[in-house]
Amino acid sequence: MERHQFNITIIGAGVVGLAIAEELSRHYKEILLLEKNESQGQETSSRNSEVIHAGIYYPEGSLKASLCVEGRKLLYEACENRGIPYKRIGKLIVATNPDEEESLQALLGKAQLNGVDDLLFLSGRVVHSLEPDVIASAGLLSPSTGIIDSHSLMRALLVGATDNGVSAVFRSCVTAAHYDGVRHELEINDGESLVASRVVVNCAGLLSDCVAALPGIDVDLEGYRLKLCKGSYFAASPAPRIRHLVYPVPTPKHEGLGVHATLDLGGRVRFGPDVEYVDAVDYRVDEGKRDAFHASIITYLPGLAKESLHPDMSGIRPKLQGPGEEIRDFVISEESRLGLPGWVNLIGIESPGLTACLSIARRVANLIAPAMG
Numbered sequence: 234m235e236r237h238q239f240n241i242t243i244i245g246a247g248v249v250g251l252a253i254a255e256e257l258s259r260h261y262k263e264i265l266l267l268e269k270n271e272s273q274g275q276e277t278s279s280r281n282s283e284v285i286h287a288g289i290y291y292p293e294g295s296l297k298a299s300l301c302v303e304g305r306k307l308l309y310e311a312c313e314n315r316g317i318p319y320k321r322i323g324k325l326i327v328a329t330n331p332d333e334e335e336s337l338q339a340l341l342g343k344a345q346l347n348g349v350d351d352l353l354f355l356s357g358r359v360v361h362s363l364e365p366d367v368i369a370s371a372g373l374l375s376p377s378t379g380i381i382d383s384h385s386l387m388r389a390l391l392v393g394a395t396d397n398g399v400s401a402v403f404r405s406c407v408t409a410a411h412y413d414g415v416r417h418e419l420e421i422n423d424g425e426s427l428v429a430s431r432v433v434v435n436c437a438g439l440l441s442d443c444v445a446a447l448p449g450i451d452v453d454l455e456g457y458r459l460k461l462c463k464g465s466y467f468a469a470s471p472a473p474r475i476r477h478l479v480y481p482v483p484t485p486k487h488e489g490l491g492v493h494a495t496l497d498l499g500g501r502v503r504f505g506p507d508v509e510y511v512d513a514v515d516y517r518v519d520e521g522k523r524d525a526f527h528a529s530i531i532t533y534l535p536g537l538a539k540e541s542l543h544p545d546m547s548g549i550r551p552k553l554q555g556p557g558e559e560i561r562d563f564v565i566s567e568e569s570r571l572g573l574p575g576w577v578n579l580i581g582i583e584s585p586g587l588t589a590c591l592s593i594a595r596r597v598a599n600l601i602a603p604a605m606g
């Protein structure tokens with residue numbers, strides 16, 4: 234069987250793999266991007282809120298916090314320079330009682346520690362003047378939160394990477410991996426072909442723990458086992474009149490950001506995502522959730538009629554923490570310590586992975602520099 238040689242192989246053409254492919258192609262030759270589906274970004278990268286997050290919520294000092302803030306700036310620059318559709322529409326986090334107002338103050342402090350220094354604390358009256366249909370006793374306005382056309386972003390990254398010489402190969406699932414002491418050997422589609430590579434970057438999203446196990450990593454011992462956490466959305470028609478993204482105050486355990494109102498670039502309003510741990514990937518949206526969605530939404534948009542809500546879409550978060558557990562950070566790790574030099578794992582890349590894709594790519598470039606010598 235023919236054995237193809239590459240310097241770097243990237244597993245997974247979601248937004249993270251694409252960003253890494255483009256970034257590394259600026260520095261290195263002989264790069265292969267492998268994707269099991271027919272085209273790029275058919276999984277989590279096209280099933281999300283398409284929000285460019287400011288970086289408000291994440292624990293201080295975490296990769297999620299720092300890569301979100303850095304990635305957001307890089308992403309706005311890329312949108313400007315490369316004609317990727319986006320809008321800096323801003324986001325309102327709204328409190329509806331004194332307890333939630335206290336939580337807003339705490340969020341303000343957390344955001345400042347993360348380097349998000351443009352948040353504005355607003356009275357209920359000012360929130361009402363910005364969003365007449367929203368009720369709030371106070372609010373936080375994040376002017377640097379925006380929305381992006383994630384499909385255009387992914388197309389731009391793929392074109393950038395392939396123009397720089399990256400070979401992007403679809404319908405190619407990595408099914409086995411072995412390290413021979415010098416190179417990583419990857420088997421594609423159960424032995425259809427073989428690839429040997431000095432560096433391997435695993436950004437296989439929902440399957441990144443399974444891919445990490447292929448060369449023999451004990452994913453339970455390393456804390457790499459993923460838990461699937463579904464987020465469903467309901468669309469509203471007629472759509473409520475909102476001009477900003479509107480979020481409730483997040484719950485203390487921070488399981489999600491709360492069922493919020495998102496706007497896409499076409500002006501469509503969707504509510505979601507909720508939080509539901511699942512055993513298998515199934516993107517159907519349960520119509521029976523309408524009541525629970527409506528009950529959450531009317532706490533801040535009281536005029537929304539239940540009948541206007543209909544099931545829309547869902548996405549699945551690759552989470553490292555289970556229900557009720559402490560929030561875990563992204564894993565972005567070069568695995569020399571496990572006897573696999575040049576193998577880089579990206580695991581648990583849930584939100585804000587879209588916002589942070591360009592800063593994650595820079596981090597990976599730094600991590601592989603020693604292996605590329």
Ligand SMILES: Cc1cc2nc3c(=O)[nH]c(=O)nc-3n(C[C@H](O)[C@H](O)[C@H](O)COP(=O)(O)OP(=O)(O)OC[C@H]3O[C@@H](n4cnc5c(N)ncnc54)[C@H](O)[C@@H]3O)c2cc1C
Pocket residue numbers: 244245246247248249250251267268269270273274275276277278279280281282283284285286405406407408436437438439440441444463464465506547548549550551582583584585586587588589
């Ligand atoms: C409901 C929801 C809402 C979100 N909202 C936001 C948001 O508003 N803003 C934000 O910043 N982030 C958001 N996120 C997070 C963001 O969508 C993800 O962090 C990001 O898309 C992850 O990209 P990825 O490339 O790592 O993974 P994916 O997009 O899942 O890509 C992984 C790819 O690897 C491929 N693959 C897997 N196994 C193999 C294999 N063995 N061989 C070859 N290919 C393989 C898959 O087919 C897939 O294409 C949200 C996520 C969810 C679920």
